[in-house]
Amino acid sequence: xxxxxxxxxxxARPFGRWEQMLASRYLRAKRxxxxxxxxxxxxxxxxxxxxxxxxxxxxVMNGFRTELLNKILGFNGHVFVTGAVLDGEAREPAxxxxxxxxxxxxxxxxxxxxxxxxxxSQITGAIVRGLSPADLGAxxxxxxxxxxxxxxxxxxGAYGGDVxxxxxxxxxxxxxxxxxxxxxxxxxxxxxxxxxxxxxxAYIVGGTFTAGMSQYDxxxxxxxxxxxxxxxxxxxxxxxxxxxxxDPDKAGALKAQINRAAGPTAMVADWxxxxxxxxxxxKVERNVMRLILMMLVVIAAMNIISGLVMLVKNKGRDIAILxxxxxxxxxxxxxxxxxGAAIGAAGTLAGLCLGVLVSVYIDPIQSFVEWATGQQVxxxxxxxxxxxxxxxxxxxxxxxxGFSLVxxxxxxxxxxxxxxxxxxxxxxxxx
Numbered sequence: 001x002x003x004x005x006x007x008x009x010x011x012a013r014p015f016g017r018w019e020q021m022l023a024s025r026y027l028r029a030k031r032x033x034x035x036x037x038x039x040x041x042x043x044x045x046x047x048x049x050x051x052x053x054x055x056x057x058x059x060v061m062n063g064f065r066t067e068l069l070n071k072i073l074g075f076n077g078h079v080f081v082t083g084a085v086l087d088g089e090a091r092e093p094a095x096x097x098x099x100x101x102x103x104x105x106x107x108x109x110x111x112x113x114x115x116x117x118x119x120x121s122q123i124t125g126a127i128v129r130g131l132s133p134a135d136l137g138a139x140x141x142x143x144x145x146x147x148x149x150x151x152x153x154x155x156x157g158a159y160g161g162d163v164x165x166x167x168x169x170x171x172x173x174x175x176x177x178x179x180x181x182x183x184x185x186x187x188x189x190x191x192x193x194x195x196x197x198x199x200x201x202a203y204i205v206g207g208t209f210t211a212g213m214s215q216y217d218x219x220x221x222x223x224x225x226x227x228x229x230x231x232x233x234x235x236x237x238x239x240x241x242x243x244x245x246x247d248p249d250k251a252g253a254l255k256a257q258i259n260r261a262a263g264p265t266a267m268v269a270d271w272x273x274x275x276x277x278x279x280x281x282x283k284v285e286r287n288v289m290r291l292i293l294m295m296l297v298v299i300a301a302m303n304i305i306s307g308l309v310m311l312v313k314n315k316g317r318d319i320a321i322l323x324x325x326x327x328x329x330x331x332x333x334x335x336x337x338x339x340g341a342a343i344g345a346a347g348t349l350a351g352l353c354l355g356v357l358v359s360v361y362i363d364p365i366q367s368f369v370e371w372a373t374g375q376q377v378x379x380x381x382x383x384x385x386x387x388x389x390x391x392x393x394x395x396x397x398x399x400x401x402g403f404s405l406v407x408x409x410x411x412x413x414x415x416x417x418x419x420x421x422x423x424x425x426x427x428x429x430x431x
Contacts, residue, residue, distance in 0.1 A: 047300045048354065054297060054351075079258055122174055129223070130225045159230055166205050178207050183201070348401055
């Protein structure tokens with residue numbers, strides 16, 4: 001009776017050194033020796049590209065959401081208070097109480113209304129936002145991105161003065177620059193016995209700004225709060241109190257405290273409620289894109305099956321010999337399992353490195369592509385952002401890597417199981 005060789009069969013430690021050695025040898029075998037080098041390379045490349053693409057796309061989508069969130073919330077605020085608390089003398093005490101709520105960083109009374117803007121070259125619609133000079137200076141997305149002119153004269157003069165700050169794209173469209181006059185028409189500014197009548201007034205452009213989103217740069221005009229109250233017939237009221245908090249994701253949790261601070265006549269809504277359909281669609285799109293791209297990883301990992309099936313077929317004689325000298329079915333299964341899993345693990349690691357590198361250096365890559373092709377890859381007037389954003393979410397990267405490794409192991413099991421069930425007698429019959 002044949003005795004098992006040392007280190008083989010039941011005496012061998014599972015996933016031990018000799019099993020690892022055989023798995024590595026089979027993977028490195030040349031085609032003339034029964035190896036499947038080309039299929040192994042194709043499987044490796046497929047897993048690498050699938051993992052890299054998934055990481056890059058999800059990083060871009062995360063960056064897009066973060067950039068969009070920062071700009072929209074930096075421009076508009078996180079929580080909004082409306083109701084009777086906005087009228088008269090009740091407003092300022094309510095603002096002071098709201099500012100004392102832990103987590104609240106800013107509370108801004110604002111007026112926001114539509115108007116018609118006329119310049120030397122064109123007439124277009126605009127959104128006029130009225131707020132105090134101090135609040136405009138605290139709105140960093142505007143105050144830190146003044147492209148021409150300055151905020152120095154904003155709010156100077158009777159009833160806030162006549163200086164306005166215009167979005168950069170809107171100023172270009174109207175053909176105005178700092179120091180020029182711009183005429184605004186309010187559809188309901190003048191109050192008469194027969195109701196509101198349009199009011200027309202010329203203002204001085206004090207400066208232009210760019211928020212990094214074309215929908216703001218080409219539509220918004222900032223006006224002093226007192227002047228906006230006169231121009232739009234708001235008298236001693238505002239349209240809302242915009243509140244900014246330290247962490248926008250916790251805005252919903254602060255609503256109850258803000259509501260108590262604002263008073264019983266106040267109505268409070270956060271940014272998720274105001275644009276719920278927009279943010280909901282963005283979330284659904286992100287989840288669906290992740291699911292679709294994960295199918296690429298599944299398909300790429302399936303290539304391991306074909307390579308491993310051919311390897312098992314070519315190594316049938318070796319399997320039979322190993323079985324006859326004492327190697328058990330479990331040992332054979334582990335050898336071929338490690339061979340297939342190694343392809344998936346190597347491809348996943350390479351895809352991880354490639355995907356993270358591209359995501360981190362996406363700005364230079366975008367600049368190089370635009371230089372090489374002479375075309376703008378990311379048009380800001382189409383995508384609302386001035387550059388292609390990317391943010392690596394390491395938790396999501398870990399999920400992608402884990403999913404790829406699991407899929408590689410799952411698709412490795414069927415051919416490895418088939419190899420372990422190979423009958424030595426049948427394998428050696430025609431040798």
